[in-house]
Amino acid sequence: MLCDLHTHTNFSDGVLTPIQLIDKSSAFGLSTIAITDHDSTLAFTEAHQYGLKNNIDVISGVELSASVGDYEAHILGYFINPNDKYLLQTLDDFRHARKTRAFKIVEKLNNLGAKINIDDLLPNENETKSVGAIGRAHIARKLVASGFVKNFSDAFRDYIGNDGPAFVPKPHFTIHETVELIANAGGVSFLAHPGRNIEEITLHTIVKSGIDGIEVYHPSHKKYVERFYHSLAKEKNMLISGGSDFHGGGNHEEENLGKFGVSIPQLNKIKMLAETRKK
Numbered sequence: 001m002l003c004d005l006h007t008h009t010n011f012s013d014g015v016l017t018p019i020q021l022i023d024k025s026s027a028f029g030l031s032t033i034a035i036t037d038h039d040s041t042l043a044f045t046e047a048h049q050y051g052l053k054n055n056i057d058v059i060s061g062v063e064l065s066a067s068v069g070d071y072e073a074h075i076l077g078y079f080i081n082p083n084d085k086y087l088l089q090t091l092d093d094f095r096h097a098r099k100t101r102a103f104k105i106v107e108k109l110n111n112l113g114a115k116i117n118i119d120d121l122l123p124n125e126n127e128t129k130s131v132g133a134i135g136r137a138h139i140a141r142k143l144v145a146s147g148f149v150k151n152f153s154d155a156f157r158d159y160i161g162n163d164g165p166a167f168v169p170k171p172h173f174t175i176h177e178t179v180e181l182i183a184n185a186g187g188v189s190f191l192a193h194p195g196r197n198i199e200e201i202t203l204h205t206i207v208k209s210g211i212d213g214i215e216v217y218h219p220s221h222k223k224y225v226e227r228f229y230h231s232l233a234k235e236k237n238m239l240i241s242g243g244s245d246f247h248g249g250g251n252h253e254e255e256n257l258g259k260f261g262v263s264i265p266q267l268n269k270i271k272m273l274a275e276t277r278k279k
Contacts, residue, residue, distance in 0.1 A: 004243045004260065006245045013138060021248070022051050032059065036061035037061075037062065039091050040062065041061075061078050068175045072162075075178045076190040079271060084186070086184065087184075104168045106139065115146060175211070176210070179211050186277055193245065194215065195220055195225040207236055213240055216240040217242025217260045219244060
């Protein structure tokens, strides 16, 4: 039985509500998931309480962006205190920065011929209690829905990807600041999906930053990539994690839910470090 340690809800760029994610996880036979929304822990309380009633253990998590030179690394935090005041204030600042960034991206897209209303990206009073973390995925969905592009890949490749004409960088901490933020909230930090075009010198910097582990198992990783990062984690005495990176946005993601993750013994190692850190 695998524990899926990388899932998202509609409190960031996922499609499902926390309750819908729990129901989906239960239907797929999962017993443990980590909700790792971008710059947000707002889904945890609802998911945790509902999970208890449905035999799903929900781990408090978050996914943050960190700068390593010119590279933007994604860092997963597990077993964090979702009520840590400094963490909450920092995440709130990040979400506001994401909102400002979204406005700028939409302005650029509209100048390129797209017709997107920024208000359409914000939840109405009948949806989530918070705007959550608005990301490029929200904008990509609107581009597809409006017929401006055919699919997600086209949206990122042609317009909002890092090299696209509507790209706007977002502010974030350095890798050291991000690892420290997670640790100070009692959490354990992992480098997410490192198989995505990361240079050796950048990887070396991240490993030396004090980060606790590496996400070895991810849908984007080929078997040889898994073997490489599993070996690296063992060599550097780091922990390993894994997850489907589930957003609920397509059939391929449905297939991935629960197929990428770690075993209970591997999860317990992460939990033990978090408990030690909290003490």
